[in-house]
Amino acid sequence: MTSLLSEKAPARTYAAHAKPWWQRTLMTRDTAIIALLVVVWTYASIAILNFSDPITVYFLVLDIAPILLIALPMTLIIITGEIDLSVASVVGLSSVLFGVLHREGLPMVAAMVLALLACAVAGALNGVLVTRYGLPSLAVTIGTMALFRGIAVGALGTTAITDWPDAWGDVVQARIGDSQIPLMTVPLVVLIVLFAVVLHFTPFGRGIFAAGLSKDAARFSGVNVDRTKLILFTLSGLISGLAGIYFTLRYGSARGDNATGMELQVIAAVLLGGVSIFGGRGAIPGVIAGVVLIGTIGSALRLDGLSANLIQIITGVLLIAAVIAASVLGWTGRIVGTYRLPKERVEQSSDKPSSKNSKKSE
Amino acid sequence: MTTTLDAPAPAAPQPRHRAASRLTWLLKQRETGIAVAFILLLVVTTAVNPNFLFSTDGWRDLTLTPAILVCLAIGQAMVIVTRNVDLSVGSTLGLTAYLAGRLFLDTGLPVILVVLIAVAAGAVLGLVNGVLVAFAKVPALVITLGTLYVYRGIMLEWAGSDRINASDIPPGLLDFGTGSFLFIPNLAWISFALLAVAIYLMRSTRVGREFYAIGSDPDAATLYGLRDKRRVLQAFATSGALAGLAGILYVSRYGTISSGVGLGIELEAVGAAVVGGVAIFGGSGTVLGAALGAYLLTTINRALPVLGIPDFWQQAVVGALIIGAIVLDRYFARRQHDKLLAEREEA
Numbered sequence: 001m002t003s004l005l006s007e008k009a010p011a012r013t014y015a016a017h018a019k020p021w022w023q024r025t026l027m028t029r030d031t032a033i034i035a036l037l038v039v040v041w042t043y044a045s046i047a048i049l050n051f052s053d054p055i056t057v058y059f060l061v062l063d064i065a066p067i068l069l070i071a072l073p074m075t076l077i078i079i080t081g082e083i084d085l086s087v088a089s090v091v092g093l094s095s096v097l098f099g100v101l102h103r104e105g106l107p108m109v110a111a112m113v114l115a116l117l118a119c120a121v122a123g124a125l126n127g128v129l130v131t132r133y134g135l136p137s138l139a140v141t142i143g144t145m146a147l148f149r150g151i152a153v154g155a156l157g158t159t160a161i162t163d164w165p166d167a168w169g170d171v172v173q174a175r176i177g178d179s180q181i182p183l184m185t186v187p188l189v190v191l192i193v194l195f196a197v198v199l200h201f202t203p204f205g206r207g208i209f210a211a212g213l214s215k216d217a218a219r220f221s222g223v224n225v226d227r228t229k230l231i232l233f234t235l236s237g238l239i240s241g242l243a244g245i246y247f248t249l250r251y252g253s254a255r256g257d258n259a260t261g262m263e264l265q266v267i268a269a270v271l272l273g274g275v276s277i278f279g280g281r282g283a284i285p286g287v288i289a290g291v292v293l294i295g296t297i298g299s300a301l302r303l304d305g306l307s308a309n310l311i312q313i314i315t316g317v318l319l320i321a322a323v324i325a326a327s328v329l330g331w332t333g334r335i336v337g338t339y340r341l342p343k344e345r346v347e348q349s350s351d352k353p354s355s356k357n358s359k360k361s362e
Numbered sequence: 363m364t365t366t367l368d369a370p371a372p373a374a375p376q377p378r379h380r381a382a383s384r385l386t387w388l389l390k391q392r393e394t395g396i397a398v399a400f401i402l403l404l405v406v407t408t409a410v411n412p413n414f415l416f417s418t419d420g421w422r423d424l425t426l427t428p429a430i431l432v433c434l435a436i437g438q439a440m441v442i443v444t445r446n447v448d449l450s451v452g453s454t455l456g457l458t459a460y461l462a463g464r465l466f467l468d469t470g471l472p473v474i475l476v477v478l479i480a481v482a483a484g485a486v487l488g489l490v491n492g493v494l495v496a497f498a499k500v501p502a503l504v505i506t507l508g509t510l511y512v513y514r515g516i517m518l519e520w521a522g523s524d525r526i527n528a529s530d531i532p533p534g535l536l537d538f539g540t541g542s543f544l545f546i547p548n549l550a551w552i553s554f555a556l557l558a559v560a561i562y563l564m565r566s567t568r569v570g571r572e573f574y575a576i577g578s579d580p581d582a583a584t585l586y587g588l589r590d591k592r593r594v595l596q597a598f599a600t601s602g603a604l605a606g607l608a609g610i611l612y613v614s615r616y617g618t619i620s621s622g623v624g625l626g627i628e629l630e631a632v633g634a635a636v637v638g639g640v641a642i643f644g645g646s647g648t649v650l651g652a653a654l655g656a657y658l659l660t661t662i663n664r665a666l667p668v669l670g671i672p673d674f675w676q677q678a679v680v681g682a683l684i685i686g687a688i689v690l691d692r693y694f695a696r697r698q699h700d701k702l703l704a705e706r707e708e709a
Contacts, residue, residue: 083503129685129689133689133692134692135688135689135692136642136643136688138447138503138642139636139642139684139688140685140688142629142632142633142636142684143633143636143681143682143683143684143685143688144681144685145629145681146629146633146677146678146680146681146684147677147678147681147682147684147685148681149677149678149681150674150675150676150677150678150679150680150681151678153674153675153677153678154672154674154675154677154678157672157674158674256674260626261626264507264510264511267507268507268508268511271504277500277501277503277504278501309515309516309518309519310515310519311515312511312512312514312515312518313511313512313515313516313519314515315511315515316507316508316509316510316511316512316513316515317508317512319504319507319508319511320494320504320505320508320509320512323498323500323504323505323508324494324498324500324505328498
């Protein structure tokens with residue numbers, strides 16, 4: 001050991017440690033999931049009748065829109081190392097509030113704004129419980145998941161409010177011009193770009209990653225971790241409320257049990273998109289690919305005549321495969337002796353000292 | 363600092379009256395709080411409508427309805443104590459229930475053999491979770507979220523649009539499921555027996571203590587030489603086996619098996635454990651608490667209509683209760699922490 005310590009390593013610049021730019025861009029989890037998406041899409045367009053039809057894409061976008069919406073704030077929350085299981089219940093809550101306020105004769109826009117405000121407050125409640133009282137978000141949001149769903153179902157019972165003005169349903173399902181691109185794509189893309197910019201190009205976004213990697217280190221470097229998390233939980237409530245309004249108008253029905261179980265689909269899509277459940281790692285492009293992948297597999301298999309049950313099995317297997325991929329690569333790498341995980345992954349997942357480290361200190 | 367070191371040790375605390383200290387010990391237990399809440403609920407509801415407790419059906423439902431959830435909550439508590447969580451129990455319950463129904467329908471196997479097969483199948487499904495969690499270094503939340511989809515998908519794919527009816531189930535099993543012994547339903551006896559075994563296992567055996575050790579500090583447990591992977595496997599296999607047994611209990615109680623069996627019950631099981639004082643981050647809590655939590659949650663469900671509240675509101679009450687329980691848990695933990703700090707300052 002002394003010989004290792006006595007010889008000083010030559011100074012290396014930060015850039016010298018980094019991998020070449022093409023490896024950094026191409027060999028990531030994001031790229032892998034996007035590549036998988038492209039493969040599935042290409043295969044489906046060739047092999048499955050009607051898949052490449054624009055109308056398929058039109059319905060695909062309309063179907064995945066709520067999951068895509070909720071996945072955006074969920075990505076940010078999971079990167080900070082927390083989780084929000086209450087999102088689907090907020091969708092139900094928003095749907096019911098919107099419906100009840102509309103039934104009471106409020107103008108559509110006013111009902112919408114009030115429902116959204118209530119959902120933001122619901123999200124903020126999660127945030128306050130997590131940050132102010134230091135409670136684990138998993139337990140808090142299991143509780144609020146039952147609470148919000150209970151309020152939604154309690155307020156309307158098993159009835160549904162279905163008398164919506166046709167014009168609003170038409171707006172949601174409208175196409176851009178003569179194309180088969182839904183009008184809803186525009187606000188979706190705007191939101192995606194907004195979230196991507198905030199997460200990847202602003203100090204607030206870097207604070208999110210920092211909070212997920214190390215709460216204490218982030219705090220010492222001036223990130224207000226609690227405020228960040230509070231904002232994210234509130235945002236998650238607001239966006240879930242938006243998804244609830246979309247849901248209500250798209251299907252013309254406000255029900256307390258709308259979107260039951262959607263929280264699991266959203267979390268599956270986000271994790272499939274390469275976001276680490278440990279926090280500190282993930283990116284918006286991968287998440288979008290994850291959501292679209294799940295949606296594509298679903299619609300492709302349905303067109304191919306396969307049952308929805310198989311889709312469920314495939315979703316589960318994909319999710320497990322995606323999250324254990326790093327470990328599996330690690331094992332096979334150790335067996336074959338060629339593949340090496342990136343340095344920080346090795347430290348996380350293996351107790352063996354990596355040969356790379358010892359070489360550096362020589 | 364030397365003066366404090368040289369100072370004589372503080373006098374030993376006065377021996378207190380044994381019964382009194384027993385009482386304060388009892389009052390300090392989390393389980394006591396849940397039990398008091400449960401009894402309060404019973405008293406209030408029975409005061410409003412005496413039939414709630416004192417009619418034959420009321421008494422029977424009180425112990426019969428929670429039996430299946432108690433089964434799951436015991437397994438869930440064991441898994442959560444090891445700092446994991448098992449979200450797949452609802453799907454496991456559904457799959458094993460359908461498996462049992464299929465065996466009754468297609469083969470002439472004796473009931474007891476089918477029960478054993480179902481429990482073993484549940485244990486295997488749990489073991490799959492355990493292997494993935496123990497060896498992949500991925501949180502159990504994600505793995506069991508995946509197997510939740512996979513197990514439910516397998517069941518639905520297998521069942522198609524089939525539905526197994528009570529006429530296909532051996533009458534002996536159905537009679538057992540609805541029967542009772544000494545005024546207590548058979549299923550309740552089973553849940554009591556399981557609870558007794560689980561309490562012994564968690565309190566007094568090496569396996570149980572190591573579950574707590576692994577949950578309170580996984581790294582320390584590994585360094586100490588505990589076989590953590592094996593213990594995690596055991597916890598998940600037990601949870602799976604109990605879910606398999608719960609599947610059989612479901613069949614014996616309700617007779618029909620549709621695609622929705624056990625849908626979403628995993629969250630009730632986690633909720634019962636959390637309400638019962640099992641900390642979601644592992645290392646503390648008891649199976650008795652989880653079982654009491656299951657009793658409280660299911661009884662609230664039955665009590666609400668009696669109290670004049672539509673049972674649509676049940677979930678909201680359960681949610682408020684879960685949040686209340688974890689806030690309370692946090693409060694007690696902080697008070698304990700402050701007290702220990704104060705004692706250290708004094709010493």
